Amino acid sequence: MFLAWNEITRSKLRYALIISVMFLISYLVFFLTGLAYGLAQDNRTAVDKWQADGIVLSDESNTNINMSMIPLKSLDDVTAKEKAALGQTAAVIQLDKKGAEKVNASFFGINKDEFLMPDIVEGRAFDTDDETVVNNSLKEENGFKLGDTIKLAGNEKKLKIVGFTENAKFNVAPVLYVSINTFQEIRFEKVDTTENARINAVVVRAKEGAMKNVDLAGNDLKSYGIQTFINKLPGYNAQVLTFGFMIGFLIVIAAIVIGIFIYVLTMQKATIFGIMKAQGISGKYISISVIVQTFVLAVLGISLGLLGTVGTSFVLPTAVPFQSNWLFFLAIGGAMLVIAVLGALFSVRTIVKIDPLKAIG
Template identity: 60%
Template structure:
C-alpha cells in the first residue's frame, strides 16, 4: 500500500486524471440510478402505501385497473381478512382562480374508514361530498394550498382541497383521494346521481378465503409490474446502468494496464533488487482500489448533493441500499479489471526490462 500511495503522490496529475474519469462515470451511473429509481417509485408509490396483498379485478380487464368494473354488491361475497373498495379515474384539474394552469392527476375514490385511506400531513381527511385530499407535490410544485377550489376540466365539477398526503403518485401522476360519492362527480358530472356506482377494484390485505366468479386475483407485485410502461422502463434503465458499470470497470482497467506497461523498466529494477512479483501485484491492486474508491465516493457525494437542489418536478430519489450496491460493484469490477495488469507484472523479466 505504501508503494501505491507513494507513486500516486509522485505523479499527482496522471492519477488525478484517472480519478476524474472514474468520478465522471460514477456520477453518471448514480445520477441515472437516482432518476430510474425515482421514476419507478412515482409509478407505484400510491399502491405501496396500501400495504395490501392482492387486488381483485374483473376477469375481462386483463389486469388493468381502469378497465375493470365491479358491482359493489359483489364485495359482500368476498371473504378476506381486510378488504376495501377502490374507484380510480384519471382527470385534468385546474384552480378556479387560474384556469390556465392544469394538472394531470389520478382520482382514488375510497371509503374514509378503510385501510387504504391516506395518512394526512397537513389539513384533514375528507368527510363530506366535494372534499378531497391531494398529494403534497401539488402544493410544492403546482401552487395548490388548503382550501383551494379545484375544477375537473371535462365537466367543471368543483371540489375543495381539505388535506395533503405524501408519497401518493400513481403512474407518475399525483393522486387525489376522495369519497365514493364524490368520485361519481368526477366521472359523470351533473348526471352522477343517476349513475350506479361501479368500482374498479377490491383491495385485499391478507388471504382470500372466498372469491366469487367473474373476479381475478392478482398479487400486488404482479399488478405493479403490469402497470403501463413500468417493466419496460425498469429494464431499460437497468441495462443502461449495468453497461455503464461494466464500461467504468473496463476504462479503469485499461488505465491501470497502460500505466503498468509504462513502468515495466521500473518493475524490472525492483525485481532485480529482490522485490517479489506478489508484492508489486498487491501494490497495483491497492492502487486500483484507492483510485476506484475515491472516484466512486466523490461521484456518490456529488450525486446526493445534486439531488438536494433539483427541482421538485425531477423524479430523483436516493436509495442507500441501491447506491451502496452499485458502489461496491463498481469498485470490485475495477479491481477485477486491474488483475490483467498483474499477469503482465508476473511475466516481466528483470534483465530484459532493464535492457
C-alpha cells in the same frame, strides 16, 4: 500499500485524471440510479401506501385497473382479512381561477373509514362529496393550498382541498382522494346509489399475507398479488428494465475504463518494475501494490461520485423524479469497486511475465 500510495502521491496529476474519470462515470451511474428509482416510485407510491397484499379486478381487465369495472356490491363477494372499495380514474385538473395551470392527475374514490384512507400531513380528511385530500406534490410543484377550489376539465364538478398527504402518485400523476360518490360523478357524470353503482377494484389484506386466503364468489372477478399488479402497471416494467440495463452496462464500462488505464500505466512502468525485480522485489509484492493502487483509486473516485450525486439531489427542482436509495447506491458502488479491481488483474499478468533483463535493456 506503501508502494501504491507513495506512487499516487508522487504522480498527483496522472492519478488525479484517473480518479476524475472514475468520479464522472460513478456520478453518472448514481445519478441515473436515483432518477430510475424516483421514476419507478412515482408510478407506485400510492399503491405502496395501501400496505395491501392484493387487488381484485374484473376477470377481463388483464390487470389493468382502468379497464376493470365491477359493481360496488361485488365487495360482498370478496372474503378477506380486510377489504376496501376503490374507484380510479384519470383527469385533468386546475385551480378555479383565470389562467391556472392544467395538471394531469389521478382520482382515487374510497370510503374514508377503510384502510385506503391515507395519512394526513396537513389539514383533515374529506367529510363531504365536495372535498378532497391531495398529494403534497401539487402544493410543492403547482402552488395548490388548503382551501383552494379545483375544477375538472370536461366536468362541472368542483372540489375543495381540505388536506394533503405524502407520497401518493399513481402512473407518475398526483393522486386526489375523494368519496366513492364523487368518483362516480367524475367518471360517469352522475351518482348512482343503486346496486348498479360501479368501482374499479377491491383492495385486500389477506390473512398471513397469502392471497390463497382470499375467497372470491363468482367467475367475473380475479385476484392478483400486489407486486404482480405493480409490475403490470403501464410502462413500469419497461422503465425499470431500461434503466437497469443502462446502469449495468455503465458499471461494466467503468470497470473496463479503469482496467485500461491501469494496464497502460503498468506498461509504461515496465522498465521500473524490471529494475525492482532485479533488486530482489518479488512479482507478487509488485502485483499486490498494483491491485491496492487500483482499489484506492476506485474508492476515491466512487466516493466522490456518490458525494456529488447527493449534493446534486439538494438543488434539483421538485419536478425531477429523483430519489436516493442508499441500498442501491452501496450495492452499485460495491459492484463497481469489485469489477474495477478484477480489471486490474490483467495488469498483474503483465507484471508476472516481465523479464528484468529485457526490461532494463
